[in-house]
Amino acid sequence: AQSVTQLGSHVSVSEGALVLLRCNYSSSVPPYLFWYVQYPNQGLQLLLKYTTGATLVKGINGFEAEFKKSETSFHLTKPSAHMSDAAEYFCAVSEAGTYKYIFGTGTRLKVLA
Amino acid sequence: DTAVSQTPKYLVTQMGNDKSIKCEQNLGHDTMYWYKQDSKKFLKIMFSYNNKELIINETVPNRFSPKSPDKAHLNLHINSLELGDSAVYFCASSRISGTGGSVNIQYFGAGTRLSVL
Numbered sequence: 001a002q003s004v005t006q007l008g009s010h011v012s013v014s015e016g017a018l019v020l021l022r023c024n025y026s027s028s029v030p031p032y033l034f035w036y037v038q039y040p041n042q043g044l045q046l047l048l049k050y051t052t053g054a055t056l057v058k059g060i061n062g063f064e065a066e067f068k069k070s071e072t073s074f075h076l077t078k079p080s081a082h083m084s085d086a087a088e089y090f091c092a093v094s095e096a097g098t099y100k101y102i103f104g105t106g107t108r109l110k111v112l113a
Numbered sequence: 114d115t116a117v118s119q120t121p122k123y124l125v126t127q128m129g130n131d132k133s134i135k136c137e138q139n140l141g142h143d144t145m146y147w148y149k150q151d152s153k154k155f156l157k158i159m160f161s162y163n164n165k166e167l168i169i170n171e172t173v174p175n176r177f178s179p180k181s182p183d184k185a186h187l188n189l190h191i192n193s194l195e196l197g198d199s200a201v202y203f204c205a206s207s208r209i210s211g212t213g214g215s216v217n218i219q220y221f222g223a224g225t226r227l228s229v230l
Contacts, residue, residue, distance in 0.1 A: 032216060038154075043117070043203055043221035051216050088154055099144055099168060099207070099217055103156040 002027045002093050006104035014112045019063075019078040021107045023091030026072065031093045033074040034101070035065055038088040047089075050074060061085070086111045116140050117222040119204050125228045126194055133190045134225045136204030144168075145187035146205040146219065147179060156203070162187055191227075199229045 007022040025031055032051050036044040048059025055067040061084075065076045074091060091104040117138045126132055138145060146169070147159040161169035162181040176192040191198060204222040 034218075036221075041224075043223045044156075044205075045221070046218060049216070049218065090156065094217055096216075097209070099146075099161055099163065099209075100158060101217075101219060106154045106156075108154075 002031070002095065002102045004091050004093050004102050004104035006089075006091050006107050008107055009105065010108045010110065012110040012112055013081045015083055016080050019076070019081045019085065019109065021076040021089050021091075021109065023065075023074045023076065023104060024072050025074060025091070025093045027093055027095065029095055032096060033065075033067060034092040034094070035059065035063070035074075035076050036090045036092065038090065038106075040087070044090060047076070081109075081111045083111050083113065085109060117204055117206055117220050119202075119222040119225050121225060122223065123226050123228075125230065127230055128194055128196060130194050131190070131192045132194060132227070133188055134202055134204075134227075136187045136189075136222060138185055138204075138206040138220070140206055140208070140220060142206040142208040142220070143184055144207045144209075144217075145181065145184075146207070147187065147189050148203040148205065148221075150201040150203060150224070152200070160187075160189075194227075194229045196229050199227055201226050 003026045005024045034049045035047040038044045050067045058064045063078045089107050092101045120135050144163045146161045160179040165181045178190045181187045201224045203224045205219040207219040
């Protein structure tokens, strides 16, 4: 069965500092991996996705993530945090040809001035 | 134009009442979903319809009944509302795409915040 673990339900960084949000997955088949962002009182918006090919994927708003099969990880990074990055971030896993997503429990990012 | 729209945005009601939430997508997708997000932000799939057919039906009380009149609409009806039903309900839609037709990217509505008093 698939599962997703997001380490750290709350992460605080200073404005301009590196953002690192951790996601580990479990899947018996090659996974499709996603990061979504949820701003306050809004729905989820796709940040980036990994399907096949290049393991370093770039998304919107300067975020990127690297798929590491050996570590079963898909951590999200951004070199320099901005106040507007404060939000809830969700990692999700899916399998090829399926409709079901398994979401992690989310990480709330707080950006300090 | 909003891609996935839900109505109402807020819903406050008494225990025991019956209520419906509506969802519409204008993305031309063939699959729609209902998720429940609890107070701890945990997202759980409830139902999914593909071309008006139910394809995902998680362990949800049978007081919850989805209905898809066409591919662009998926409504959620809840009977005999309970305190524990208070949550944010998200609608999403997707279309399988990508090489070999295997990537499922879901697009979410803004949510309906249900408060049961």
